[in-house]
Amino acid sequence: MFNIELEKAIKLMVESIEEIKETEEIKLIEAGGRIIAEDIYAPMNNPPFDRSPLDGYALISEDTKGASKENMKKLTVVDCIFAGGYSEKVLQKGEAMRIMTGAKIPTGANCVIRQEKTNYGQNEVEIYEELSEYDNYCFTGEDIKKGELLVKKGELITYVHQGVISSMGISTIKVKAKPRIALIVTGDEVGMPGHQLKIGKIYDSNLHLIYSRLNEFGLRPVIAEIIGDSEEQVGKRICEIIQDVDLIITTGGVSVGQKDILHNVLQLIDANRIFWKVNLKPGTPAMYSLYKNKPILSLSGNPFAALTTFELLGKPVLAKLSGNKTLQPKQVTGTMEDEFNKPSMKRRFIRAYFNNGKVSLPKNKHSSGMLASMVGCNCLIDVHKGTTKLNKGDNVEVVLL
Amino acid sequence: MFNIELEKAIKLMVESIEEIKETEEIKLIEAGGRIIAEDIYAPMNNPPFDRSPLDGYALISEDTKGASKENMKKLTVVDCIFAGGYSEKVLQKGEAMRIMTGAKIPTGANCVIRQEKTNYGQNEVEIYEELSEYDNYCFTGEDIKKGELLVKKGELITYVHQGVISSMGISTIKVKAKPRIALIVTGDEVGMPGHQLKIGKIYDSNLHLIYSRLNEFGLRPVIAEIIGDSEEQVGKRICEIIQDVDLIITTGGVSVGQKDILHNVLQLIDANRIFWKVNLKPGTPAMYSLYKNKPILSLSGNPFAALTTFELLGKPVLAKLSGNKTLQPKQVTGTMEDEFNKPSMKRRFIRAYFNNGKVSLPKNKHSSGMLASMVGCNCLIDVHKGTTKLNKGDNVEVVLL
Numbered sequence: 029m030f031n032i033e034l035e036k037a038i039k040l041m042v043e044s045i046e047e048i049k050e051t052e053e054i055k056l057i058e059a060g061g062r063i064i065a066e067d068i069y070a071p072m073n074n075p076p077f078d079r080s081p082l083d084g085y086a087l088i089s090e091d092t093k094g095a096s097k098e099n100m101k102k103l104t105v106v107d108c109i110f111a112g113g114y115s116e117k118v119l120q121k122g123e124a125m126r127i128m129t130g131a132k133i134p135t136g137a138n139c140v141i142r143q144e145k146t147n148y149g150q151n152e153v154e155i156y157e158e159l160s161e162y163d164n165y166c167f168t169g170e171d172i173k174k175g176e177l178l179v180k181k182g183e184l185i186t187y188v189h190q191g192v193i194s195s196m197g198i199s200t201i202k203v204k205a206k207p208r209i210a211l212i213v214t215g216d217e218v219g220m221p222g223h224q225l226k227i228g229k230i231y232d233s234n235l236h237l238i239y240s241r242l243n244e245f246g247l248r249p250v251i252a253e254i255i256g257d258s259e260e261q262v263g264k265r266i267c268e269i270i271q272d273v274d275l276i277i278t279t280g281g282v283s284v285g286q287k288d289i290l291h292n293v294l295q296l297i298d299a300n301r302i303f304w305k306v307n308l309k310p311g312t313p314a315m316y317s318l319y320k321n322k323p324i325l326s327l328s329g330n331p332f333a334a335l336t337t338f339e340l341l342g343k344p345v346l347a348k349l350s351g352n353k354t355l356q357p358k359q360v361t362g363t364m365e366d367e368f369n370k371p372s373m374k375r376r377f378i379r380a381y382f383n384n385g386k387v388s389l390p391k392n393k394h395s396s397g398m399l400a401s402m403v404g405c406n407c408l409i410d411v412h413k414g415t416t417k418l419n420k421g422d423n424v425e426v427v428l429l
Numbered sequence: 430m431f432n433i434e435l436e437k438a439i440k441l442m443v444e445s446i447e448e449i450k451e452t453e454e455i456k457l458i459e460a461g462g463r464i465i466a467e468d469i470y471a472p473m474n475n476p477p478f479d480r481s482p483l484d485g486y487a488l489i490s491e492d493t494k495g496a497s498k499e500n501m502k503k504l505t506v507v508d509c510i511f512a513g514g515y516s517e518k519v520l521q522k523g524e525a526m527r528i529m530t531g532a533k534i535p536t537g538a539n540c541v542i543r544q545e546k547t548n549y550g551q552n553e554v555e556i557y558e559e560l561s562e563y564d565n566y567c568f569t570g571e572d573i574k575k576g577e578l579l580v581k582k583g584e585l586i587t588y589v590h591q592g593v594i595s596s597m598g599i600s601t602i603k604v605k606a607k608p609r610i611a612l613i614v615t616g617d618e619v620g621m622p623g624h625q626l627k628i629g630k631i632y633d634s635n636l637h638l639i640y641s642r643l644n645e646f647g648l649r650p651v652i653a654e655i656i657g658d659s660e661e662q663v664g665k666r667i668c669e670i671i672q673d674v675d676l677i678i679t680t681g682g683v684s685v686g687q688k689d690i691l692h693n694v695l696q697l698i699d700a701n702r703i704f705w706k707v708n709l710k711p712g713t714p715a716m717y718s719l720y721k722n723k724p725i726l727s728l729s730g731n732p733f734a735a736l737t738t739f740e741l742l743g744k745p746v747l748a749k750l751s752g753n754k755t756l757q758p759k760q761v762t763g764t765m766e767d768e769f770n771k772p773s774m775k776r777r778f779i780r781a782y783f784n785n786g787k788v789s790l791p792k793n794k795h796s797s798g799m800l801a802s803m804v805g806c807n808c809l810i811d812v813h814k815g816t817t818k819l820n821k822g823d824n825v826e827v828v829l830l
Contacts, residue, residue, distance in 0.1 A: 057637060060644050060645060076631060077628070110687070110688055111616060112657075128687060130730075171800070178801065187645060188638070188801075188803045188806075189804060190638065192800050192804070194622045194637035195634040195732070196622070197620075198623075215513065217514075217532075221594075221597070221598045221600040222600030225477065227478070227533065228478065228510075228513055228532065228533040230475070230476060231598045232595050235595075236457065237591065237592035237595075240591040243461050243588075244462075283530070286484070287529055287530075360785050385785055385786050399593050399596065403589050
């Protein structure tokens with residue numbers, strides 16, 4: 029298909045891809061940012077026992093009947109329980125046990141008196157308050173009940189999950205394998221930084237940009253290379269690696285010039301081109317193909333265009349492949365703080381800064397291809413086709429980066 | 430100092446700490462999330478040469494004078510230049526050179542004609558349009574001028590920086606060393622997941638929580654241990670490691686009970702306690718000390734309290750130490766979508782979800798200590814002292830997590 033809308037392009041891509049099936053068992057403490065591949069039901073109660081919420085004395089509520097500062101009751105202190113410990117004794121009428129915050133309430137006790145309401149006695153304690161059953165008493169499973177669904181398959185693991193799962197005694201979890209991504213930057217003109225630049229050549233932006241962005245998503249590419257404009261070489265390389273990767277992202281060679289080799293490369297290897305050209309600027313000539321059932325997303329070689337289309341087209345592909353829903357582009361509405369005067373014949377995405385409903389443009393007015401002006405931007409404004417101008421105060425849709 | 434306000438606590442901590450001085454030279458492609466330790470000025474122009482923005486023919490504008498479809502001009506094509514290549518010839522009057530997008534404009538030419546305005550001639554080309562000097566002509570340094578400040582010391586490196594710096598030919602950069610953090614979880618009751626739990630004990634939450642959260646900040650602790658409630662042991666361990674770390678975070682043992690050992694530990698090792706108790710809930714008994722000029726931040730052992738105070742007190746410490754300003758807690762204003770009925774005698778921070786100006790409370794109404802209910806929360810509502818109720822529609826200050 030040619031010249032399709034962004035939404036249609038995303039639909040075509042997402043429908044053509046299956047989520048990674050492979051899983052791996054990894055240490056819980058290393059599982060941050062991974063997608064959990066199993067439902068986790070609480071294997072135990074938390075707390076695992078009835079527990080004291082404060083420092084005081086465990087006792088039987090009946091023994092405190094009518095107690096007050098003036099009419100104090102005396103109980104024999106038969107044991108002392110710290111957090112992490114327990115008493116083997118069963119508490120009897122007329123008895124109390126010293127107990128600290130977090131400690132297991134002894135069998136026989138049905139409440140805990142706050143130490144400030146006693147004389148802090150060691151062998152015998154004076155009780156200055158009447159208590160009811162289960163006063164200051166945390167029940168087994170009050171925080172988490174055994175059998176309760178704790179984490180749902182498909183969730184992105186964060187530090188809070190890691191804390192909760194650890195509290196259940198679980199030290200390893202099953203997560204989705206990460207998609208293996210190859211990044212191929214084409215272009216005879218592109219040289220790697222750190223090397224001498226020959227006349228007519230420029231240093232790479234795209235490999236560093238997309239590699240680093242994938243890294244930010246926790247998806248470090250397994251292959252990242254610059255290959256020149258040789259159709260044979262690019263085709264050969266794709267054939268070599270296709271079995272070992274789940275996705276190939278290319279940049280460059282997708283327009284209509286003599287050196288726009290991707291068209292011929294895909295024909296050469298007999299890949300199935302799903303679409304070419306998306307109705308948006310920058311990055312119109314984006315292309316998407318399937319080869320041996322693996323997706324190949326081909327972006328423009330212009331760094332700003334590559335970056336924009338990577339955010340718009342790449343992220344939905346990554347979200348589907350990896351099962352990480354948080355990678356789906358997130359759209360919100362905001363109010364323009366600045367003017368944008370350029371008329372847009374085509375739908376256009378411009379870089380901007382979104383903060384709590386307000387959308388501002390970068391201060392340094394560089395050309396649209398200028399990558400440096402993207403520093404600090406965190407969204408793309410979706411400027412509709414035919415818009416002559418965006419005014420201050422206009423409501424706009426933005427895609428958060 | 431005792432019972433101080435949060436803002437005062439932050440001020441005391443931040444003033445007591447110096448930013449890490451050590452730097453290291455690392456590969457640009459691995460530098461995402463690091464703090465750059467040098468200003469980077471553009472060492473070259475970008476583009477490094479005058480460049481064609483499209484596929485066409487480079488020529489001298491005077492040669493196109495009066496040209497149109499009806500009155501075409503003919504020029505001799507003397508060379509062909511692809512992106513990455515260049516011509517050694519100097520273009521003369523009456524001549525043109527085939528040129529592709531991104532290629533170096535040859536010496537002698539002062540404009541480029543779009544190929545659609547020609548007959549695509551190979552040896553001789555027909556020109557159908559009159560051009561002015563520098564039409565379709567990208568100048569050297571149009572994107573980045575040599576000597577221009579590109580990245581400022583202290584900025585957090587993102588993928589955009591990585592792309593821009595790479596385009597300047599730079600492959601390694603100097604970044605701040607990461608602070609070396611030790612995490613010590615105290616408590617006789619705490620056991621590591623994956624091991625059998627003895628009666629009266631509970632599994633760790635705090636080590637997993639804070640370790641994982643630090644990981645999310647790119648600051649993996651160099652030491653992370655659970656130590657029991659032995660004052661001697663905890664004190665000895667702090668003495669052993671203090672020279673090798675820049676910050677110690679402890680949890681547990683900071684309240685007023687018999688097993689709140691941190692007070693004695695700090696006396697034992699002769700550390701200087703800067704403050705104890707901050708006027709907020711949860712996590713009041715937070716404590717901050719200096720030992721051999723190194724900061725020790727001691728948080729409550731209750732997981733929800735530890736987490737809240739880690740966000741409120743820990744992040745400013747990390748921001749200062751690491752030089753990473755993005756770790757400073759960010760406050761915004763939002764509108765309540767739900768009610769909160771609990772009166773707050775003390776200033777209180779409650780977990781919530783912030784989305785584009787709207788603040789909602791977690792659906793599962795668990796007890797305040799319940800960690801699992803924090804899943805999906807991304808902010809803390811700052812509930813002022815004396816607040817009886819938060820109503821739907823109330824404006825509240827929130828701290829983003």
